[in-house]
Amino acid sequence: MTAPPRPSLEMIPMLDLRAQFDTIAPEIRAAVESVLTSQQFVLGPQGEALEQEIAAACGVRFAVGLASGTEALELGLHACGVKAGDEVIVPSFTFIATGSAVSALGARPIFSDIEPATFNLDPDQIEARITLRTRAIVVVHLFGLAADMEPILAVAEKHGIPVIEDNAQSFGATYRGRKTGSMGRLGCLSFYPSKNLGAYGDAGMIVTDDEKLAARMRSLRNHGQTGQYLSTERGWNSRLDELQAAILRVKLRHLAEWTAARQAHARLYNDQLKDLPGIVLPRVPPGRDHVYYLYTIRVEGRAGGYTRANDRGNEVRSDLVQQRLKGRGIASMVYYPVPLHLQPLYASLGGKPGELRVSERAAREVLSIPIYPELTREQIERVAQEMRKAVLQDK
Ligand SMILES: Cc1ncc(COP(=O)(O)O)c(C=O)c1O
Numbered sequence: 001m002t003a004p005p006r007p008s009l010e011m012i013p014m015l016d017l018r019a020q021f022d023t024i025a026p027e028i029r030a031a032v033e034s035v036l037t038s039q040q041f042v043l044g045p046q047g048e049a050l051e052q053e054i055a056a057a058c059g060v061r062f063a064v065g066l067a068s069g070t071e072a073l074e075l076g077l078h079a080c081g082v083k084a085g086d087e088v089i090v091p092s093f094t095f096i097a098t099g100s101a102v103s104a105l106g107a108r109p110i111f112s113d114i115e116p117a118t119f120n121l122d123p124d125q126i127e128a129r130i131t132l133r134t135r136a137i138v139v140v141h142l143f144g145l146a147a148d149m150e151p152i153l154a155v156a157e158k159h160g161i162p163v164i165e166d167n168a169q170s171f172g173a174t175y176r177g178r179k180t181g182s183m184g185r186l187g188c189l190s191f192y193p194s195k196n197l198g199a200y201g202d203a204g205m206i207v208t209d210d211e212k213l214a215a216r217m218r219s220l221r222n223h224g225q226t227g228q229y230l231s232t233e234r235g236w237n238s239r240l241d242e243l244q245a246a247i248l249r250v251k252l253r254h255l256a257e258w259t260a261a262r263q264a265h266a267r268l269y270n271d272q273l274k275d276l277p278g279i280v281l282p283r284v285p286p287g288r289d290h291v292y293y294l295y296t297i298r299v300e301g302r303a304g305g306y307t308r309a310n311d312r313g314n315e316v317r318s319d320l321v322q323q324r325l326k327g328r329g330i331a332s333m334v335y336y337p338v339p340l341h342l343q344p345l346y347a348s349l350g351g352k353p354g355e356l357r358v359s360e361r362a363a364r365e366v367l368s369i370p371i372y373p374e375l376t377r378e379q380i381e382r383v384a385q386e387m388r389k390a391v392l393q394d395k
Contacts, residue, residue: 011329012370012379015194019374020258024250031246038242043222046245051205053252057172058179058187058207062214065240066221069168069190069204073101075220075236076186076206077136079213080162082107086135091121092339092351093359094140098166099340107135108349111341113356117283119143119296119366122358123151130159137163141170141180143335143368144196144262144293145284149175149183164188168204171197172259174289181207186217191248196262196293197255199244261373262292265380269295269369272384276391280365294335295371298362299391318367324390325369330383332369339363 007016021028035046047065055063066072082088084106090098092111102109110129115122119142126137137156139147156163163184167173171189173180181187191203208214219226224235270281280298284290299318322332339359341351353360369383 007379009378009382012331012375012383014331014333014368014370015372016374017193017198020372023374024254027250027253028247031250032243035242035246041242042239044242044245046242046249047240050240050245050249050252053249054189054205055207057252058181060179060182060187060207060209062209062211063205063207064214064217064221065245066204066206066217067238067240068202069166069188069192070097070101071221071236071238072188072190072204072206073097073138073164073166074104075217075238076164076188077101077107077138078105079216079220080136080164080185082135085133087131087133088136088138089126089129089134090138090340091140091142091359092341092356093119093336093362094142094166094340095168095336096340096343096345097168098138098140099343099346102138103345108133109340109346110134111339111346111351111356111359113358114362115148116358116362118145118147118285119362120145120147121152123148123155126152127155127159130155130161134159134161137161138166139163139184140166140168141173143282143296144170144173144291145282146170146173146175146180146288148285149178153183167207168192168195169293170291171195172255172289173291176287182209185210186213191244196259196291197248197251200247201241201244203240203244203248205240258373259291261375262371263290265371265373265375266290266292266295268377268380269371269384272381273297273387276388279387279391292371294368296335296366296368298365299367300365318365321387321390322367324393325383325386328386328390330370330386332367334363334366335368336366337363 051063086107088102090109093114099109112125165184165187167181167187168190170180186208189205191199220235221238224231224233226232
């Protein structure tokens, strides 16, 4: 099998997991070897140790390993009492799993708009969407940045509704000194390989301070069993396997240094891209630590009704910029081009363009550029340089 070409100064991908593997290969191989020697593959000592380490890292008492972030959301919502016919408030601008976990339970996602500066749920939009059927609010900490939790928790508390944190993208981020995932009733993690802490396959986890909830999740992930071959309710098969747990434990030891590298890259981009007309850089409100799962800019331009021009009178559009970057060997991605209320999946819910304007505008304008830890300073500088050219249409 031929390997794909390695990234270079000319070819810069969104992510280079091989570069990361090169730095930790002996540790990973030893961890895998120890699981192979033990021949214990599902629900064992590696998973238990990882749960304790993740709980400590999040500042909570309990963590329960699961098969994916999507199932963390689904089982978590179920454990919070969400059932068919209920409503769950979710942001429209997020990955589809946030909504589909709600739909999987037969409940209805009620899409809410986001803040333009942070791409996260707008606390002021929530209360108007609460009805007698509202059973939960799912807050997503998108791209590595915490949502504005205090006002969200306040409105949830006022109405007696649990908050579930979709922390798939922001493990390690903080909000006023508290870790994301630790502020609501429970937090959901994804260890999908591209995540800041990524497994070598699918894996997820919930974190919580609620002992009963943690015990219920342990049962739910294992067919609702509460004793040996004794099931008290319908559950799932959603267990974190030992190989993934062992790999994640190795990677967790490196996460602080990888996060610091992402943050340093972001500072470099901020410096090199500032004052670029028509480009809005990520904003970090005071009291929050961004862990830069993604470095996402807005390319303001004429798309779907918006007309902006840069100082040379040229249109600036994220798709044009993306094409130009691609032509120069630099990858970029649009996360996410279609907000959830306009997804074909949810057509039957009747979402219409113009309903959630901030989400729709974000979907038209966002562009994420490479920020993985192993990027070199030269690569970052080249991305920034090519971005300037792409925006200013220099040849
Ligand atoms: C915001 C968000 N929620 C949920 C998920 C689902 O996680 P998983 O892919 O582990 O099922 C992801 C990631 O993939 C995500 O980015």
